[in-house]
Amino acid sequence: MSSAFSWFVILGTLGSLAGYFLLLYLNRTTKNPGRTTGHVYDGIEEYDNPLPAWWFWGFIISILFALGYLLYYPGLGNFTGFGAWSQVGELTDDQDAADERYGPIFAQYAAVPVDDLVNDPAAMRMGRRLFATNCSVCHGTAGTGSEGFPNLTDEEWLWGGDAEQIKATISNGRQASMPAWGPALQDQGVAEVAEYVMQLAGRDVDASLANAGRARFNTFCVACHGPEGAGQPMMGAPALNNEIWLYGNSHLRIEDAIRNGRNGQMPAFAERLGADKVHILAAYVKNLQQ
Ligand code: HEC
Ligand code: HEC
The missing domain is CATH 1.10.760.10 (Cytochrome c-like domain)
Known part of the structure; x- marks a missing residue:
């Protein structure tokens, strides 16, 4: 955001916190404790008492918490916070943690030829999840396809049904071109x-x-x-x-x-998923044949 708007947000946020504090501070005592204000609602009289102490301090603690939060996390205009936290940073941290955890498992599968991986139930469960997330929108949850999206469970292949051909299809995508006659x-x-x-x-x-x-x-x-x-x-x-x-x-x-x-166009997945996941998916697609 522009620096003028950034200052607008900073001043607005800190200004309203200061306003709450002032309001609480100025109303912490009253001139006539124990007396009524003269207001009566359905027979209930309003006393002119200050806020209970636990309530007052509850508000003060909330304000201090808000200030601490705004110093640590981004929230004040363009100020990024002393904690250097960001959504993208958190995402990449999570992704790195997942890669560290699952990377060795994927790499272990990558060493097994596609035609053998087909018989590994754990790898096929992983393949099913990858397929559901990345492929089922077009090919259907069971891989049976629909008009324009090929059925991957039948014996007919547009681009070939060998492990290497299927891997090439998933990695690089495919662009069919049937001319108009x-x-x-x-x-x-x-x-x-x-x-x-x-x-x-x-x-x-x-x-x-x-x-x-x-x-x-x-x-x-x-x-x-x-x-x-x-x-x-x-x-x-x-x-x-x-x-x-x-x-x-x-x-x-x-x-x-x-x-x-x-x-018909099949999108490329090499960059999005990486070679190891494409390898598992190729085995999963072969497994759909059985
Ligand atoms: C340049 C190569 C090429 C030529 C020449 C060609 N086709 Fe095709 N044809 C294709 C491709 C590729 C597809 C698959 C299109 C897709 O997947 O979107 C296709 C698809 C088709 C389909 C649809 C099949 C289906 O399963 O729905 C028919 C029918 C067809 N072609 C008939 C013909 C006929 C008849 C001719 C000659 C007049 C012809 N094609 C010439 C490449 C070609
Ligand atoms: C945006 C839709 C879309 C998504 C997502 C998609 N595909 Fe496809 N896929 C297609 C289309 C369309 C074709 C057919 C291209 C053509 O007409 O030649 C195709 C073709 C294929 C083929 C070749 C079939 C054959 O007969 O040779 C395979 C294998 C395949 N997809 C696997 C996958 C896998 C695995 C995924 C998930 C990683 C996936 N697809 C995701 C649309 C999609």
Whole structure:
């Protein structure tokens, strides 16, 4: 805050403390103890007595406590207090203490290969907590995903299901890029290629439409989705030859994906969580398969 505002806060705070003190001090005795003030409320008379001593000293002690508090902790404008306390300092102290306590446990797990860590119940309990905090908002508490957020419990992988691939996904994030084909293919072309995609998935389709779609697929789509539509983890391109859909299984949604493209984004966690926690999470994700 600006120094003028800082002084405003300091003077306001100390001024009101001084005001309370003055008010108490000036009213510590009365001229007519034991007499009434003449005020009567519902038959109850008001006596002109000073505050009881314990009450008076209670207030004095509160004022002294407030002054001590304001000297030790930040509270008076820009003055940071002689105790050098700050919220950020307390947070980093707590984080350091947690790192010291849990660091060795995480490091111990980091030395175990992901594929073995999967069978360690204590590590998986830790993984479940990390997943609930960092991942469940998008992938669901059980990891089953929802539209646009992949199901991590099924056997299909966009970016590959090896330990190293999963670790790379969590550490660095992933940016999928499925181009929009509407402008190039026009409505007819989109309808044809969608029909072929549904044939790849094993549905009953209009054979002549699908045939026309196959030619387009082999021109425009094989580079990423592969000749049989089996997908390509290098590009994050999903398999199209099964009934697992990231963006919905209806004819309309499939055409929509082809016409308008899709750009799913998985955020990077390496910096936020550190390599050891990513390692445990990778094992937890593999464990979801079982
Ligand atoms: C440059 C690579 C690339 C090309 C070329 C490409 N795709 Fe894709 N496609 C992707 C990626 C990557 C995704 C996943 C998008 C995401 O995860 O957000 C995807 C997703 C899809 C989906 C949605 C799948 C689902 O599970 O919901 C369909 C359908 C699809 N593509 C069909 C096609 C068709 C048909 C073509 C050719 C006209 C095509 N793609 C060409 C990369 C590509
Ligand atoms: C903001 C939402 C969001 C959060 C948070 C998030 N993810 Fe993802 N994740 C996604 C999206 C979207 C994709 C799919 C990207 C694409 O379309 O290719 C994805 C993809 C993945 C994949 C790849 C799946 C595959 O089939 O290859 C894994 C593994 C994964 N996430 C794990 C995690 C873990 C573990 C966490 C927690 C540390 C996490 N995600 C947090 C949105 C999120």
